[in-house]
Amino acid sequence: MRAVAVALDLLREARSRKWTLALLGGATLVLLLVAFGLELEVVDGALAASRFFGGGGVHEIRPVEVALRPLFEGVASFVFGAGLVFGVLACADFAPALLAPGRIEHLLSLPLRRWELLAGTYLGVLALVLGGALYGGVGLSLVILTKTGLFGWAPAAAALLSAVAFSAVYAVMVLAAVVVRSAAFSGAAGGASLVLFLVAGYRAELAPAFAPGLGRSLFLLFTAPLPRLAGLARHAFGLAQGRGVEVPLLLAQLGGTLLFGAAVLAVAIALFERKDF
């Protein structure tokens, strides 16, 4: 419960940060640009033609959700990728700031356990990123709704998947901050973990590039617990394409990602518990 209080405290702090506000402003600007600039004449034309000709002169009438799939695909991909990058950029400073001299001593003097402090920070950042991603994703869905009369869940789903993927990335960033108290290092660790998680999604295809034996075994062993970022992105894209979701696969990938995040956070807590301030 005290971890939740730390998380809420972090959200209050984020609200007052110029950097977070600037990123939120950027997201809003993108939404406004899309809202005012999105040209959907082709779709409007097709819909009007089907109304006007009643099917007689139109060889192929497609449901509007099918016609708009490319748009949702693009939006879902953007939301998924941008959510992750937004998270790394916006949140690189939170954990190092928590550990800053002066502040950490103050926090440790409060009736809080160390793990609660770190877990609260982690949860607060995840809530921030989830909020930001949903803001972007649902916002884009609403913009498309106002333009076409069709509401698609794909951008919101992509935002949720992106937030889950970010939970693993941010765990690595917290660990990096515990090891070296630097926002730059934490951000770099986040970027590197994004790349590694992408690689892990293609481990079966990449394994033959390593000579059979120790090298290949080490590669497979190292990448086995890493989240499959590409797999989650494929789910986001697949939802936008109107394809069904392979539920067991999705659950396993989500579960694996959350477990990996929890594991790395546990390592960070173990190190944090041993640190002298």
Added chain:
Amino acid sequence: MRRRRLWLPAAALLLLLSAGLLSLVETPAEPPRKVVRFPSHMRDTEWKRQEARQSLPPLAAPATAPTTPRPGGDPPPRRDPFLVALPVKPGEPVVVFEANALRHSRLGELFIACTMVDDPRAIATFQEETGVDPLKDIDRIGVAGGSVVVSGFFDRARWDRLVAQGKLGVTPYGEGGRIYADGPGRAMAVWRDQLVVLAPDEAAARLSLDQLEGRAPVPEAAIPEDLAYGEVYGVIPGAAVQRLFSPADRALGAKLAAAASRVELHVDAMEDVAAVVRVEGEDRAALGDLARTLGGALAAGRLQAKAGSDQPLVELLDAARVVDEGGRLSLELALPAATLERWFEGCAGRQAPASPAP
């Protein structure tokens, strides 16, 4: 304090759970590739095959020639008439196909089945017209420059029909040969109903028979008997490598010919198709560069094929490699039998529907 120590084991457990959960639903990595054996030397069965084919007595040494005793005092070995008959000229490629073995190989069976789908009577028609069953009577086919030598059983061949129709004239030649020709153009030599030589002119046909019966020396450029292994084998001189390239790529061909003075080819095809192209040359540095170039091209091709989802090419290049053996390089290419079967699957689809029962 005890709780502090629990975090790391908990992290390890969570990592294991994560790996386990993700591996449960992961597309399995490529199954371990079946090891393909590449033809690298004469094997026991090939030695036995070669010994069985050595039916031609050794050449009698000329009376004037100095008699050099063979090591161990062994008599000179008998020879394989097919290899002796190959009218190889210096600088010309020579390639031999073990037609009968290929016909019984996995590739051969698939190929014939595919041919029969297109024209079920093709082989029967050929046999009716020539008296030769191409699936049983032909043993080997050798291509040497412009000549083709075929070994097998031609006692039922209808040569007389060709003569009776006036298409060819026949002339006995030497102890066991006949020359069929229709003038100055292409000619055919038949030797003891075992060998047929299709030559660009009568002189080349006669040369083959002369080599067989000892009236002409066997050319040094022919295939040594210890290189007659695999279902396809041959030797391509560097100069001939250059001719394989189109005029536009002549410069590339010249560079290759400069690096490769001799190219040797061996293909096993009984189950998997495994080919070895062995390149020899004087310039070790150039050969090393060629090996690295080929290796790089294979790797790039493999990646490109994967990116383009060209599965047949991916499977071919997956089993391809270049071995730099210092002074010579070997390019190894393989097609597993399973891949071959997939390639020929289309034939089954084209199979004509069975005629309805009366």
